[in-house]
Amino acid sequence: MRTAVLEGPGKFVIHDVPTPRPQEGEVLIKVAACGICHSEMPLWDGSFGQYPNRIGHEVSGTIVQLGSGVTHFQVGDRVTIFTDRYGYSEYVSVPGDQVIPIGANTSFTAALGEPIGCVVNGLRRARIGLGDTVVLVGVGFMGLIMLQLARISGAAQIIAVDTRDSALKRAAGMGAHICLNPTEVDVKQAVMDITGGAGADCVIELTGNQAGLDLSTELVRVRGNLVIFGFHTGERRVNMFLWNWHGLDVINAHERAPSAYVEGIRAGMKLLESGSLDMEPLVTHRYPLEQINEAFAVAYARGDDYVKAVIEP
Ligand SMILES: [Zn+2]
Incomplete structure (x- = not known):
């Protein structure tokens, strides 16, 4: 599969790596969208962080494979996930308890779980x-x-x-x-x-x-x-x-416990599905994985027309 590796400040390189195999209790997600987060800018401009690095934590997508022991999801389920890395990839595997379903009326670009x-x-x-x-x-x-x-x-x-x-x-x-x-x-x-x-x-x-x-x-x-x-x-x-x-x-107003994140995401997905929360006007920029460097440059510049960019691998 393709994945974007941040090899140094201002430089993602697309690599071909083995598609992860879901371990016991994990599910494999085909990534549909991964939001670019303001918290990633210090890594992008080199002011903080280590390289090479595979980042991306605002992921939504479709379950394509279940690890053993996963019973509460099915292949084909549309979900968002709580993760701290690997989002700028075609696939990501995460524990089932970090996976939150999204509603039929909710788009992948809206379902950015972590923020x-x-x-x-x-x-x-x-x-x-x-x-x-x-x-x-x-x-x-x-x-x-x-x-x-x-x-x-x-x-x-x-x-x-x-x-x-x-x-x-x-x-x-x-x-x-x-x-x-x-x-x-x-x-x-x-x-x-x-x-x-x-x-x-x-x-x-x-x-x-x-x-x-x-x-x-x-x-x-x-x-x-x-x-x-x-x-x-x-x-x-x-x-x-x-x-x-x-x-x-x-x-x-910050939470750090993973269980609190997951619970907050679960409530947020319900608000999206009911129409109480509208993310569509906020996602102003979309890029394929191959244009991730351009996407980060735009996110870093934060022009007047910019609110949020997503990568669609
Ligand atoms: Zn974020």
């Missing part, structure tokens, strides 16, 4: 209440999923914050009530005006950077929830005074 499961789990931790004012600081790919889930969780008012007007335009199209660009307006002042000086009930930080964390802290009302969903790869400075003075509930 959807992450947002479902983050949303569950955020504890949005009926009628809440929710601020999303950062409305890229994950933020736009979170926006949809915040809507169905009962938020009365959703405020999207992003430095990119293109992202805000998409957020407005997906139901954000108010869009604020920190390079153009005083976001703190605007949120205070909107909330009668109180601040927001729940602020979800999705930037992974210091500025986003600082801004998010300032927007939460007294006794509100500050939800840290952004992926922070280093140490951060926090405004402990505001955290204390405003009596904030500061919530880490």
Whole structure:
């Protein structure tokens, strides 16, 4: 089978390798789509990681073979999986307990299990209440999923914050009530005006950077929830005074236990199938495996028209 091997920064090479044989308890998946993840960019630009490396963890596809002992799936089942590697390949074999079925009305490009499961789990931790004012600081790919889930969780008012007007335009199209660009307006002042000086009930930080964390802290009302969903790869400075003075509930919104991932993905697939979550507008770019270098370059550049790219091996 063909697989893409990241041999160094900016360089995938397509190799021919033996198709994996499903071991006991495993299922072999023919990969239909694998999303390119923002978390893979440090490997692509060489700032972090080891080579050669076979990555790709946002996989959907069809079961083509069952290992011994697998009884709850059949050949031909359409599924998404929880995995941490090998997604940019024609086939991948994973344990059956990391396989989640997808519905008949759900497309493979929509059924990107890992990011959807992450947002479902983050949303569950955020504890949005009926009628809440929710601020999303950062409305890229994950933020736009979170926006949809915040809507169905009962938020009365959703405020999207992003430095990119293109992202805000998409957020407005997906139901954000108010869009604020920190390079153009005083976001703190605007949120205070909107909330009668109180601040927001729940602020979800999705930037992974210091500025986003600082801004998010300032927007939460007294006794509100500050939800840290952004992926922070280093140490951060926090405004402990505001955290204390405003009596904030500061919530880490990341899960790491595999069982939690799988459970979050399972819920996400149901939301997709019911139409409560729409991924189609978010997948803006599609490439065959042979064009994976071009796809990564586009994902890295994150142009105005870019939200998410998938590889279709
Ligand atoms: Zn990912």
